[in-house]
Amino acid sequence: MQRISSCYFKSLSKNLFNLNNSLIRFSSTSNQETIRIPKNPLTDKHSASFQPDNGAIYDKKPFKMVCEKGKKYAWCLCGKSKTQPLCDGTHKSIFLKIKIRPVRFEVDETKEYWMCNCKQTGNRPFCDGTHKQEHIQQAVK
Template sequence: MSMEKMNILVAKLDHRWITSILKKSWIAMASKVHLSTIPPQPVIPSKKPFKVDLVGGKRYAWCTCGHSKKQPFCDGAHKSKAQGLSPLHFVPEKDVTVWLCGCKYTNNRPYCDGTHKQDFIVSAPLHEQT
């Protein structure tokens, strides 16, 4: 066998070996890494705000994902249904009655700012709890 044919054979074997190693590494890595770069979006549990009496000095966790069955507060559903979203923690200074956002798209989190009246919320499907 000529030296040129041997070099070609070695190059082909090297290519196959490297490709095999890379495929195995990619499969192992892909199974451990979430490949999506798009952040999760909340679902819409209500198209109206929630009227809530808050106690001053108490810590609250407002649901940001929309999956909680304890709306408008978090019950931990984001851990399995909306990984990447976490509740918004807040402490009111005094006892107060407020309107907390139910659509999850307010720009004044956790308080309602009227976003639920916009077309993209009005025309969106309402999330049904399962």
């Protein structure tokens, strides 16, 4: 019998969870609600979306924000912006030596979106539930 490491399971579960157009099911005592995770249409056009590193954990819960169709936004990935979840240019400071750039995005329809504030999401810039992992919950008190 081959032994499989816990890192493999974490990676596998994250990859399964972050599939494009995946569904999240939230269950409550009264009903079940299915929510489609939005996809950033600018992902293929902006290389910052594919940065391998994640930023500093800013918060352990997402931020609900109204985004307008056709408007371009810059989501803070470094976790140092004072205008979270959007970028304010803090990453440009030569003293902080931050190599991570913001992720540019736009949405297909005007409505409220859950923006990732833990900066660990696999569906940048939208929350995919990664903040629920134990190491993220323990990182921010």
